[in-house]
Amino acid sequence: ARRITVHDIAAAKERGEKWPMLTAYDAMTASVFDEAGIPVLLVGDSMGNCHLGYETTVPVTMDEMALLSAAVVRGTKRALVVGDLPFGSYQEGPVQALRSATRLVKESGVGAVKLEGGERSLPQTRALVQSGIPVMSHLGLTPQSVNTMGYRVQGRADEDAHRLLRDAKAAQDAGAFAVVLELVPAELAAEVTRSLHIPTVGIGAGPDTDAQVLVWTDMTGMTGGRVPRFTRQYADLRRTLGDAAQAFAEDVAGGAFPAEEHTFH
């Protein structure tokens, strides 16, 4: 079967179908989600905090993004793979954005890129789309702006809600094929979803967006410590892996592993 494209994504909105998106940062995990039928995989710059051990997404580099995006593409057959443009790889303007996005498309093989910001990233969005690179826009809480924005619900004040709606329409007009809405009130996300002909992808944005995205390490219980309230934990992989490691350690210490069936003579 062929890979899912942005045209399939557009058709899903016309049919009123909701769809799931998950992040992925490596080939093995990506292959699991691909085989599970997840249609869109995001190589998010959340790899910074969820995979590479940084505090935030801010330090993630183009080299890291290119490497892990290529791995996710290699691990998948069917999913549309979207690569995040990391902080500092597109803010200088359309030329820089083109250079960065082209690298992810040519070198890593992603089918689309994502960048943060509506009106503030308009020239970049336009330039990429005109060059044949599908763009997913990211509005609401934009983690690359953590140093000015912090981590809190966006668009609660009327003025902020109007700006978010304007940003979403601007992204659509610039040619974006979808808009992520992160940490915004459900009512506002619903209004944005009704106002656009391109799909909205919610995270902490209530039940009425066209799609839902979760960070895979959060939704499987891999992330240690506190996970955001908008996440649902579908597994407890951290415990499963920890138990496996402990069982192995005990077997080695007690001489129960390796057994006869693991041994060559």
Ligand code: KIV
């Ligand atoms: O990097 C990421 O995981 C994201 C999603 C939360 C949308 O941008």
Ligand code: NA
């Ligand atoms: Na991101």
